[in-house]
Amino acid sequence: MKRTLLAAILSAVVLPAIPSTAAASAIESACLRSDRPQATRALCRCIGSVANETLTRSEQRRAAAFFRDPQLAQDVRMSKSDRDNAFxxxxxxxxxxAEHFCTGR
Structure with missing residues (x-):
């Protein structure tokens, strides 16, 4: 019983500290899957980290779709909707x- 309890406590403390690809943000994953040659693992990780700090998960999923279809970004940018403008x-x-932190510009 004590071993089971100890194992449960350790897994609750240790497992969240181990990075995994499942924990990658939608932005980071989309960046890694993009065909852009400058999309290195380090750059995508940095961009994903900034996304985690500034966008909600649903906003990240929405923005990640821009990697697959840039026209979606243009549609949102040109939209008259208050929701789209706020996003x-x-x-x-x-x-x-992301540009400032990840490229130093």
Whole structure:
């Protein structure tokens, strides 16, 4: 019984600290799958980290779709919807922050 309890406690403490690909953000995963030659693992990890700090999970999923279909980004950017405009403002802030932290520009 004590061993089972100890194993449960250790797995609750240790497992979250072990990085896994399942924990990668939608942005990081989309970056890694993109065909852009500059999309290195380190750069995608950095961009994903910034995304985790600035966008919600659903916003990350929405933005990740831009990697597959850039026209979606253009559609959101040109939208007259308040919801799309608010998202685009957060997405632009994310992009500016990612550029600053991940490329030093």
């Amino acid at each position: 685009w403002a957060r997405y632009r802030a994310f992009g500016d922050r």
